[in-house]
Amino acid sequence: MPRTILIVDDDPHIRQLLVFALGKAGLDTIEAADGEAALTQVDAHGPDLVILDINMPQMDGLEVCRRLRAAGDLPILFLSSRDDEIDRVLGIELGADDYVVKPFSPREVVARAMAILRRTAARPPAAEENRPAIRHGLLSLDPDGWRAEWAGSEVPLTVTEFTILRTLASMPGKIFTRDAIIDRVRGPGFALTDRTVDSHVRNLRAKFAQAGGSDIVETRAGVGYRIGACAGGAG
Known part of the structure; x- marks a missing residue:
């Protein structure tokens, strides 16, 4: 079955670019222009991965990540317009799986997205019950x-x-x-x-x-x- 990617960015040109690149790779895409819409799309469609811009008005990507992590372990790939280690580490500490710094190559984003999807599908979780402390x-x-x-x-x-x-x-x-x-x-x-x-x-x-x-x-x-x-x- 095709995997579905939610693209969250307030720039429609970036969303269009990623929709085209991910589509060529055989992935389905849905879009959101802000953080609130992203959370709504996650609830409605249950995507396999979120590509999430950090710097958005109103609710930024870090807050979206916090809320998604509070609800589960949906994989997240951050997009950042600042080549800033603090942003990167904070994003990873919040639970993001990887990041790409703008300006980026669409091929790089697709490659990183595919790598995350391969890892999440690599094997089912082992049945682990009554594990000793x-x-x-x-x-x-x-x-x-x-x-x-x-x-x-x-x-x-x-x-x-x-x-x-x-x-x-x-x-x-x-x-x-x-x-x-x-x-x-x-x-x-x-x-x-x-x-x-x-x-x-x-x-x-x-x-x-x-x-x-x-x-x-x-x-x-x-x-x-x-x-x-x-x-x-x-x-």
Whole structure:
């Protein structure tokens, strides 16, 4: 079945350009010119992916992303008119799956959209029931309740952040490459790329540092990541 892409941008020329490019790739498209209309289209049509402009009047793309993430894990590809790392990281931390900076090549947008769709359709989620809690130092993870605690206090995480942390904590001695993390995490609702893994890890470190856990994830230069000592010391 054709996949449906919702294109959200207040510039009709950009929407027209992407409708044409995505159509040539065999994808169905629907459009929205603002954030409110985007939310309405999601409710009405249930698209497989949202291509979402950040800078829109009234409700911007970041707020749309927040609301979509509060409701589920619909994949999101951000469009940004500012080549700004803060925008990028904030977008990823909110739960976006990738981003493209304007001006962009329509081929690049199509390629990134197709990559996200392939990852979300790569395999069905495994049936995981009554999974045991994972404890490592001061870290405790409840996989069934999607709950993370540090020294007994909850640390709120997004679904993707929790899944990455669970992957690392399940094998404390293993160093995971970015590709290995993507392979473990991918599936419906999880559409990572190698360059967004770093942003999720930065966000995990920041959240646990606020709780006193500065040694949550270790970086092995040139290799990847593994779970830290989780003893409360510096990472």
